[in-house]
Amino acid sequence: MKHSEEKYADPPFPRDPRGRPDRFYRTLERIVPALERFSAMIGTMSPPPPVDRDLDVTVARVDRPAEGVAALTLQRVGGAPLPAWQPGCHVDVVLPSGQVRQYSLCGDPADRGRYRIAVRRIPDGRGSGEVHALTAGARLTLRGPRNAFPFARRERYLFIAGGIGITPILPMVRAAARHHTEFRFVYTGRSRTTMPFLDELSSLASGAPGSRMDIRPDDEFGPPSAETLVGDVAPGTAVYVCGPPPLIAAVRDALPDRPDVALFWERFSPPPIVDGTEFEVELARSGRVLRVPADRSALDVISEARPDTPSSCRQGFCGTCRVRLLSGPADHRDRPTGGSPRREEIAICVSRSLGGRLRLDM
Ligand code: FES
Numbered sequence: 001m002k003h004s005e006e007k008y009a010d011p012p013f014p015r016d017p018r019g020r021p022d023r024f025y026r027t028l029e030r031i032v033p034a035l036e037r038f039s040a041m042i043g044t045m046s047p048p049p050p051v052d053r054d055l056d057v058t059v060a061r062v063d064r065p066a067e068g069v070a071a072l073t074l075q076r077v078g079g080a081p082l083p084a085w086q087p088g089c090h091v092d093v094v095l096p097s098g099q100v101r102q103y104s105l106c107g108d109p110a111d112r113g114r115y116r117i118a119v120r121r122i123p124d125g126r127g128s129g130e131v132h133a134l135t136a137g138a139r140l141t142l143r144g145p146r147n148a149f150p151f152a153r154r155e156r157y158l159f160i161a162g163g164i165g166i167t168p169i170l171p172m173v174r175a176a177a178r179h180h181t182e183f184r185f186v187y188t189g190r191s192r193t194t195m196p197f198l199d200e201l202s203s204l205a206s207g208a209p210g211s212r213m214d215i216r217p218d219d220e221f222g223p224p225s226a227e228t229l230v231g232d233v234a235p236g237t238a239v240y241v242c243g244p245p246p247l248i249a250a251v252r253d254a255l256p257d258r259p260d261v262a263l264f265w266e267r268f269s270p271p272p273i274v275d276g277t278e279f280e281v282e283l284a285r286s287g288r289v290l291r292v293p294a295d296r297s298a299l300d301v302i303s304e305a306r307p308d309t310p311s312s313c314r315q316g317f318c319g320t321c322r323v324r325l326l327s328g329p330a331d332h333r334d335r336p337t338g339g340s341p342r343r344e345e346i347a348i349c350v351s352r353s354l355g356g357r358l359r360l361d362m
Contacts, residue, residue: 054094055082055142059134060114065196069164070132071118073107074140081112087171088149088266091115092318093131094141100312100320101127104168104242104266105145106197109175115142118196120164148317148335149266151175154238157183160229160251162243163195168266169242170197177208184212186229188247191219226254235260242266267315273297279353283362284326298348298358306362309348316350323348328358 057074065071076082090104107116119131134140151172159176161169166187176183189195195217205213216224229251233239239261241251248265255263276294281302283290292301299321303309312320316334325346331354334347346358 053143057082057115057140057142059136059138059140061136062134065118066198067194068121069118069194069196070121070134071106071116071196072131072134074115074117074142075113077139079113082115083145084112085109085115085145086147087151087175088168089145089147090149090168091117091142091144091146092312092320093117094143095127095130096138096140097126097130099127099130100143101131102313102318104149106167106170109171118164118167146318149240149242149264151240152238152262152264154262155181155236156234156238157181158230158233158237158239159183159185160239160241160243160247161185161187162247163189165241165243165247165266166195166197167242169240170200172240173201173204177204177211180208182211183208184214184231186214186216186224188216188218188224188229188243191217226250230254233258233261238262238264240264245272273352276352277355279355280357281348281353282357282359284359285362289357292352297350298352302348302362309362311349314349316347319347321347321349324361326359326361329354329356330358 056077058077060073060075063071063073074082085105086109088104090102093101093103095101103117103119105115106118107114119128121132122128149168157172157176159169159173169185173183173185185201187195187198187201192198192215195215198215201213201215205211216228218224229247230239233255239251239255241248241263242265245267248267251265252263255261273295276296278294279292279298281290281292281298282288283302283306288305290301290305292298297314299309299311299314303311310320312318314321319334322334322345324344330343330346331352332343332346333350333352346360348360
């Protein structure tokens, strides 16, 4: 997909009758940098409130930006603007079969007329297979956008993406380039043909002098070492990484004891269970008690007994699996993005017990 630089260029100011920049826009020009500095002081752009209503959208077009990757452009049925979003946001996509999947928004937040998601086809992946079968004109339901990977304003960035992990990172790179913020971006993948959006990245790079993009396909450079990925990280850098678990683990291991560096990551698959201990869950409505081994999640165990148990991200950020906690010492491990106070509910995909039995309202 060819990306046009002009599309993202700031529009020229309107002119008054004498040909000078319009006064209103000149005032805005002075105010906006001050607001941006204020935002930088606060550190994080305030995320848009989560949108829980359903959004009916149409697939406006399907592109294939790399081998095995489908990029869907989605427009609202009826043509109204879509809800605002920020880099790092994702939407829940209700597929025609009823399956729900989370996909990062990878288009331009300034364009409220369309969303874009990109999905790599996974062998035996039911959700990705269904997305790849969609064609222009198909109708979908979205929920969100939600932000579980918030983009903080910092003085410089290191972005690291592995493969389809480019999807949340691409809007961040675009935002950094647009604000002339220094960044380095390392993008890895098996080969160039499997790495989506290389053309968009090259036009972003040409508009961000002083920043660096390292495109590192494994078939040209070999698998990258942690040092290659991270390099020298200056104090005050925000590091954003998205990709497979080994990539995230390598970056985390390469940045020990750096309180001057902020590290944010998003993974594709459920996190490994760390320090898990065995516990019990009681399904209060039936009185059934199930044992959750140390190396399994409560969701896995409950889903065997109750196959209709709702779940989606299985990583503790979407809230789909949350159930009311009636009693028991909970070890909350989710990342709530809104909704009920977490002490009254528990995300059974990642949360566990501190010991003993959890009584759940299900
Ligand atoms: S399935 Fe998303 S929070 Fe548990």
